[in-house]
Amino acid sequence: GQNIDQPTEMTATEGAIVQINCTYQTSGFNGLFWYQQHAGEAPTFLSYNVLDGLEEKGRFSSFLSRSKGYSYLLLKELQMKDSASYLCAVSTDRGSTLGRLYFGRGTQLTVWP
Amino acid sequence: DTEVTQTPKHLVMGMTNKKSLKCEQHMGHRAMYWYKQKAKKPPELMFVYSYEKLSINESVPSRFSPECPNSSLLNLHLHALQPEDSALYLCASSQAAELSYEQYFGPGTRLTVT
Numbered sequence: 001g002q003n004i005d006q007p008t009e010m011t012a013t014e015g016a017i018v019q020i021n022c023t024y025q026t027s028g029f030n031g032l033f034w035y036q037q038h039a040g041e042a043p044t045f046l047s048y049n050v051l052d053g054l055e056e057k058g059r060f061s062s063f064l065s066r067s068k069g070y071s072y073l074l075l076k077e078l079q080m081k082d083s084a085s086y087l088c089a090v091s092t093d094r095g096s097t098l099g100r101l102y103f104g105r106g107t108q109l110t111v112w113p
Numbered sequence: 114d115t116e117v118t119q120t121p122k123h124l125v126m127g128m129t130n131k132k133s134l135k136c137e138q139h140m141g142h143r144a145m146y147w148y149k150q151k152a153k154k155p156p157e158l159m160f161v162y163s164y165e166k167l168s169i170n171e172s173v174p175s176r177f178s179p180e181c182p183n184s185s186l187l188n189l190h191l192h193a194l195q196p197e198d199s200a201l202y203l204c205a206s207s208q209a210a211e212l213s214y215e216q217y218f219g220p221g222t223r224l225t226v227t
Contacts, residue, residue: 031213042117042203042218043156050213087155091213100169101216103155 002026004104006088011110012078020073020107022088030091033101034062034073037085046073046086075109083111116140117219119204125225128194134222136187136204142217144168144210145187147179148203150221156203162187163210194226 003025012018024032031050035043049055049064049071061074075082088104117138126132136145144163148156161169162181176198178190187204201223205216 033213033215035218040201040223042220045215045217048213048215089155100158100161100210103157105155106153108153 002090002092002102004088004090004102006086006104006107008105009108009110011112014078014080014111014113016078017074017076018078018109020075020086020088020109022071022073022104024069024071024088024090024104026090026092026102028092029066030093032062032064032071033089033091034060034071035087035089037087037106039084043087078111080111080113083109085109117204117206117217119202119219119222121222122220123223123225125227126191126194127227128196130194131190131192133191134189134202134204134224136189136219137185138206138217138219139185140206140217141184142206142208143184144207144214145181146205146207146216147187147189148205148218150201150203160189161210168210191224194224196226199224199226 006022034046037043047062054063059076064071085106085108087106089101120135147159150156158171159173160179165181176193180188201221203221204219207216208214
């Protein structure tokens with residue numbers, strides 16, 4: 001089976017830095033995605049890692065270690081609008097059908113003023 | 114244009130009704146997906162269409178029937194649903210199902226079954 005684990009909730013203060021961790025155990029690995037989802041809205045793509053290392057995109061960075069089955073999303077200079085659920089999703093191969101996403105349960109981040 | 118559109122935005126239906134959800138994308142994507150999402154839970158994959166052919170059916174009950182009339186459109190036909198089917202139904206698309214391209218999600222249809 002596929003197992004993707006991330007914390008349920010996190011809180012942080014405006015202007016701070018927060019790191020959301022994700023660990024995974026999947027049969028096959030074809031990359032890891034992070035999505036942001038505000039309440040009642042669709043998930044929006046944040047980042048994709050397939051090789052080990054850090055990918056930086058403005059205030060957001062994502063790290064992957066394939067040998068450890070571990071990723072994190074780093075959010076800097078937090079703003080109130082960053083309050084949302086952050087979903088870790090792993091893409092696995094499935095025989096001839098690739099690109100199937102398995103989602104973690106999401107981490108609800110609350111940013112306080 | 115990186116938009117996936119879905120209609121209707123909200124739908125209330127009785128257990129004996131037949132209704133359809135619609136999804137459209139004009140990004141030239143060849144893979145389209147239906148997900149079901151309950152409150153405070155992650156999206157659960159229901160169906161994947163690749164090049165207009167059903168590629169994955171995640172053992173979804175037959176009261177949900179997907180259809181892909183062409184490469185831009187995806188429908189989900191609903192019939193004899195149960196109250197526990199009430200959820201947010203998300204459509205997504207990606208360049209192709211064979212590789213790990215990011216999926217673009219539509220705003221969803223919030224379905225209530227009474």
